[in-house]
Amino acid sequence: MRYILICKLKTKKNRGEHKAIGRRRGSHCRPVGKMSWRLSLGCKQTKMSPSEILLLSFGVLALLSLAECKKELTLSERVQQLSDAALKKPVLRFNGDKFKQYVKGTPRNYSMIVMFTALAPSRQCGICRHAHDEFQLVANSWRYSQGYSNKLYFSLVDFDEGPDVFQQLRLNSAPVFMHFPPKGKPKKVDTLDIQRVGFAAENIARWVAERTDIQIRVFRPPNYSGLLALVVLLALVVGLLYLRKNNLDFLYNKTTWALGALAFTFAMTSGQMWNHIRGPPFLQKTQSGNIAYIHGSSQGQFIVETYIVALLNAAVALGMILMVEAANKRDDVRKRRIYAIIGLGLYAFCFSLLLSIFRSKAHGYPYSFLLK
Incomplete structure (x- = not known):
């Protein structure tokens, strides 16, 4: 008792x-x-x-x-606090507790776009900073758009501020963009495939529209660097023409025009225009921590990958030129033979590398040469 x-x-x-x-x-x-x-x-x-x-x-x-x-905050209190904070900063920074309260808390009547990143200098994630700038651009465009409402918010979770969140979601790489719908748990399509589409602001806005039916028109601040570069280039051309006004024979030089045409061709065939449109990352770390220079899918590419392909194309062209010169020249037979061997080896090796890269991107491609 x-x-x-x-x-x-x-x-x-x-x-x-x-x-x-x-x-x-x-x-x-x-x-x-x-x-x-x-x-x-x-x-x-x-x-x-x-x-x-x-x-x-x-x-x-x-x-x-x-x-x-x-x-525990009520739904109206959470929405009010999120709205007040979003008016000051369109991208809300969450730690583990705030993530649990505002993103995982129920009930919800709003969608949350969360960027998981590692912005600390000690993490040495250059891609994270570039992706953060694009994410900030989308959030600012939504904040100052005419259709702005409390149905969509943008937030950020840094690894050093919320490691428990990364562990809970089993994230071992950054950056990652996820959509948390008002009801239910995120699905596979609620994670942006940055390897395929990149993380340019326009691509993020398009993905947000697919997941939330909210259209965001991205407003980029004016960038005068391209215009400045064009003005400097025109000034250099005009200055060169003025200095060489008495001798303009270089304008009729076939070698100069041929090199210019080849440079333009290599840039276009390597995917530079695709980079300009899609804005892919320069390179990316794999889940094992290694650096990936070649994208593993035919639907995407890295900026450094285009440089590699352009150099290989240039090497193939150089090998072909050496073989042609070896056949046309009337010089010493030994020199012609050296040109032919170097040209053939350069052509075969670099073309084999190009085929190997293509096989790694287009899975199931049956053909190869020298290298798998």
């Missing part, structure tokens, strides 16, 4: 009776016999039945539950 002590404590200021439930540490109650207690200030024993103990336990649990519920 259990007892509750109802102790009558007297004070100098107030001689009223104060009730204290449970055994109070520091009082002068001490056990006497087996099931009785005595208080030097005066104690009264009260016997409780098992049903009363059970009711009291349920009451305490109910009070604790109510206290915990009061700590």
Whole structure:
């Protein structure tokens, strides 16, 4: 059997009776016999039945539950806090607790686009900074658009601020863009495939529209670097023509025009225009921590990959030119033979590398040469 002590404590200021439930540490109650207690200030024993103990336990649990519920924000409070914060900063920074409260908390009537990244200099993630700039551009465009509402928010979780979130979602690379819908859990299509489409602001906005039916028109700030480069180039050309106004034979040089045409061809066939339109990353780290220079899909590419392909195309062209020159020249036979061997080796090796790269991107391509 259990007892509750109802102790009558007297004070100098107030001689009223104060009730204290449970055994109070520091009082002068001490056990006497087996099931009785005595208080030097005066104690009264009260016997409780098992049903009363059970009711009291349920009451305490109910009070604790109510206290915990009061700590949780209601939906309207969460939306109000998100709206107020988004007006100041379109991209909200969350740690583990805020992510759990605003992104995973239920119920929700809004979509959340979250960027998981690692912006600390010690992480040495250059791609993360570039992706953050594009993500910030989309968030700013949404914030200042005419259709802005509280149905969509943009947030960011840095690895150093919320490592528990990365562990919970099993993320081992960055950057990652995920959409958390108002109802249910994110699906596979709620993660942006940056290896296929890149992370340019326009591509992120298009993906957001596919997942939320909210159209975002991206407003890029004016970039005068291209115009400045064009003005400098025109100034150099005009200056060169002015200095060589008495001798313009170089304009009729076939070699100069041929080199210019080849450079333009190599740039276009390597995918430079695709890079300009899609804005892919320069390179990317794999899940094992290695650096990937070649994209593993035929639907995407890296910037450094276009440089590699352009150099290989140039090497193939150079090998072909050496073989042609070896056949047409009337020089020493030994020199012609060296040209032919170097040209043939350069052509065969670089063309084999090109086929190997194509096989790694177009899975199932059956042909190869020298290299697999």
